[in-house]
Amino acid sequence: MMIAASNREKTRRDWGDRLVILIPALWLTVFFLIPCLIVLKISLSQTTIAQPPYVPVLDLGAGWPGIKDFIAGLSFDNYKVLGSDWLYLTSYLRSLVIAGLSTFILLLIGYPIAYGIARAPRQLQAVLVMAVFLPFLTAFLIRIYAWINILQREGLLNDALIALGIVREPVVWLATDAAIVLGIVYSYLPFMVLPLYATLEKMDESLLEAAADLGAPRWKAFWLVTVPLSASGIIAGALLCFIPIAGEFVIPDLLGGSDALMIGQTLWTEFFQNKDWPVASAVAIALLVILLAPILIYQHLQMRALEIADA
Amino acid sequence: MVEGNPDDQAARPLVRFEAVSKRFGTIVAVERLSLDIFEREFFALLGPSGCGKTTLLRMLAGFEQPSEGRILLDGADISGLPPHRRPINMMFQSYALFPHLTVEGNIAFGLKQDGMPNAEIAARVGEMLTLVKLDGFGARKPHQLSGGQRQRVALARALAKRPRVLLLDEPLSALDRKLREDTRFELMELQEKLGLTFVIVTHDQEEAMTLADRIGVMNGGRLAQVATPADIYERPNSRWVADFIGDVNLIEGRVVSAALGQIIIESVAGGRLIVMHSTDTIAGASVAVALRPEKVQIDTMTSSAASGENCFAGRVMEIGYLGGVSTFKVKLDNGLDMKVTVANRRRLTEQSIKTGDLVWLSFPPEAGVVLQ
Numbered sequence: 001m002m003i004a005a006s007n008r009e010k011t012r013r014d015w016g017d018r019l020v021i022l023i024p025a026l027w028l029t030v031f032f033l034i035p036c037l038i039v040l041k042i043s044l045s046q047t048t049i050a051q052p053p054y055v056p057v058l059d060l061g062a063g064w065p066g067i068k069d070f071i072a073g074l075s076f077d078n079y080k081v082l083g084s085d086w087l088y089l090t091s092y093l094r095s096l097v098i099a100g101l102s103t104f105i106l107l108l109i110g111y112p113i114a115y116g117i118a119r120a121p122r123q124l125q126a127v128l129v130m131a132v133f134l135p136f137l138t139a140f141l142i143r144i145y146a147w148i149n150i151l152q153r154e155g156l157l158n159d160a161l162i163a164l165g166i167v168r169e170p171v172v173w174l175a176t177d178a179a180i181v182l183g184i185v186y187s188y189l190p191f192m193v194l195p196l197y198a199t200l201e202k203m204d205e206s207l208l209e210a211a212a213d214l215g216a217p218r219w220k221a222f223w224l225v226t227v228p229l230s231a232s233g234i235i236a237g238a239l240l241c242f243i244p245i246a247g248e249f250v251i252p253d254l255l256g257g258s259d260a261l262m263i264g265q266t267l268w269t270e271f272f273q274n275k276d277w278p279v280a281s282a283v284a285i286a287l288l289v290i291l292l293a294p295i296l297i298y299q300h301l302q303m304r305a306l307e308i309a310d311a
Numbered sequence: 312m313v314e315g316n317p318d319d320q321a322a323r324p325l326v327r328f329e330a331v332s333k334r335f336g337t338i339v340a341v342e343r344l345s346l347d348i349f350e351r352e353f354f355a356l357l358g359p360s361g362c363g364k365t366t367l368l369r370m371l372a373g374f375e376q377p378s379e380g381r382i383l384l385d386g387a388d389i390s391g392l393p394p395h396r397r398p399i400n401m402m403f404q405s406y407a408l409f410p411h412l413t414v415e416g417n418i419a420f421g422l423k424q425d426g427m428p429n430a431e432i433a434a435r436v437g438e439m440l441t442l443v444k445l446d447g448f449g450a451r452k453p454h455q456l457s458g459g460q461r462q463r464v465a466l467a468r469a470l471a472k473r474p475r476v477l478l479l480d481e482p483l484s485a486l487d488r489k490l491r492e493d494t495r496f497e498l499m500e501l502q503e504k505l506g507l508t509f510v511i512v513t514h515d516q517e518e519a520m521t522l523a524d525r526i527g528v529m530n531g532g533r534l535a536q537v538a539t540p541a542d543i544y545e546r547p548n549s550r551w552v553a554d555f556i557g558d559v560n561l562i563e564g565r566v567v568s569a570a571l572g573q574i575i576i577e578s579v580a581g582g583r584l585i586v587m588h589s590t591d592t593i594a595g596a597s598v599a600v601a602l603r604p605e606k607v608q609i610d611t612m613t614s615s616a617a618s619g620e621n622c623f624a625g626r627v628m629e630i631g632y633l634g635g636v637s638t639f640k641v642k643l644d645n646g647l648d649m650k651v652t653v654a655n656r657r658r659l660t661e662q663s664i665k666t667g668d669l670v671w672l673s674f675p676p677e678a679g680v681v682l683q
Contacts, residue, residue: 217395
């Protein structure tokens with residue numbers, strides 16, 4: 001009797017657990033997995049001048065032969081194009097290099113900020129975190145246009161440099177890679193600071209005291225204790241920045257030059273200018289696969305960090 | 312047991328606090344405190360929470376700077392020295408083990424800071440693991456260890472550098488009772504074996520009593536008494552210490568006569584007490600007589616004891632059975648509440664004194680202590 005009752009109780013709890021998982025699973029299926037599969041399908045199609053602008057189109061009304069025709073019409077040709085054309089390969093490479101460089105700079109700037117906030121008095125911490133997010137209250141595009149204003153030939157930066165006598169002639173800032181990286185670092189900083197702050201804030205102060213007690217000066221204790229223990233925050237922040245930066249479109253489009261493109265811009269060109277949906281879809285799917293690697297690494301490290309935290 | 316005999320005037324203290332004060336804002340944590348701790352001594356700082364004992368320990372470790380006064384180690388002023396340059400190591404209450412390092416990595420941490428050659432580090436780490444009986448656990452991470460094992464790693468890590476002084480901040484508070492008692496004896500053994508100076512902070516008086524050669528009882532940022540455990544228990548120097556350490560009956564009274572070594576006191580509640588205790592007091596002074604519950608004799612009315620000095624009639628109000636001992640709460644005829652503990656030599660059911668019985672309480676003149 002007792003066992004039966006507790007079993008029933010257990011079953012009910014299992015159902016509760018499943019329901020809790022079901023909601024996000026359903027959300028991801030409808031808004032991520034299904035669209036993703038549609039994009040995958042388009043990436044295996046061929047471009048044509050029609051509505052929709054690709055073939056084959058799945059016609060369920062034609063029954064089994066229709067499905068067979070559809071599958072026969074799919075091919076990996078678009079991926080072969082991606083692999084053989086330097087235009088795409090260089091854009092991918094450029095995106096990864098710019099994302100990597102920006103993430104590194106974000107880490108260099110974000111870590112001290114997060115560390116400073118985590119060491120600030122408790123009451124002040126919430127205010128400082130808010131301050132990091134304050135720029136987000138202004139529309140993103142307006143902030144990027146502001147940067148155009150600052151960086152342009154007769155902009156604030158050149159005015160200031162000339163006034164200070166550092167340069168004689170205006171320097172070209174806009175439409176350079178430096179401008180892209182600057183815009184990215186400026187825009188993504190909160191995404192780096194927040195996960196770092198979250199791990200640094202949890203850190204046990206007595207560990208640093210123990211390190212000092214055992215003979216480590218402050219800088220060494222920081223390097224030997226603080227940095228390794230904030231690894232999960234570093235990885236979270238780096239991926240949270242790296243992944244969207246790699247696919248970034250607006251910032252390089254507005255602040256960068258037109259000669260070398262990031263993959264987001266290439267995708268945009270394929271889709272809106274060339275109206276080549278299949279190639280654009282292949283570009284998107286390939287990017288997804290490339291970015292899957294760091295996501296999987298992150299998952300793995302996160303699980304390991306959880307194991308330690310649980311004990 | 313103590314090599315550096317504290318009574319020996321010639322012995323130079325290993326650690327000396329000279330009129331040390333520590334203030335946090337307007338809060339005074341430690342106030343003009345002076346204390347000597349000797350080589351190879353096991354010294355306990357005992358007191359209620361907030362008495363300043365932890366602050367004192369942290370000043371010795373270097374985590375806090377004294378607001379006033381000096382701290383000397385081997386006669387040299389170390390007040391301004393940062394923690395990493397003091398030959399003093401601490402075992403933290405939370406253990407503060409580095410979660411990202413193995414047991415070996417934790418123990419080796421301090422040795423690496425000293426730039427010790429790797430071969431020597433490995434040898435020392437092995438030695439430490441044997442010392443704390445953790446052979447074979449070197450490759451584990453702290454989260455793979457039990458609470459007791461973590462405590463040992465923390466101890467090994469703090470001992471690895473062979474510090475001049477080992478500080479222990481409530482080292483046993485996170486262990487369960489049985490383990491705590493076993494570990495106490497291991498700590499004492501270790502201290503004797505290594506010949507190191509240990510300074511322990513604890514709020515557990517039993518722990519301080521069993522472990523320490525000398526105890527400094529702290530209250531409100533000051534040292535209330537510094538003495539051996541026996542002296543603190545048997546000869547407390549104030550009502551506060553008498554009350555803080557163990558159970559005590561405090562009987563308020565007025566000195567009638569204070570002859571050499573023998574003091575006669577008229578209790579406020581009524582009745583006379585004779586106490587053999589050499590304390591400076593004069594006739595007419597208000598004092599308290601401290602009487603430990605186990606030093607009071609309890610007898611049934613039928614026995615031969617008679618009312619008089621150091622003997623009072625009363626009624627048993629409550630009996631608490633604690634296994635090894637029983638405590639009796641007795642209301643005296645003069646209105647005082649007294650506590651008496653008696654070892655249970657017989658089984659509970661065979662005891663002759665029951666709740667509600669009329670009893671005599673008596674004690675010898677040597678049992679009491681006169682406190683100002």
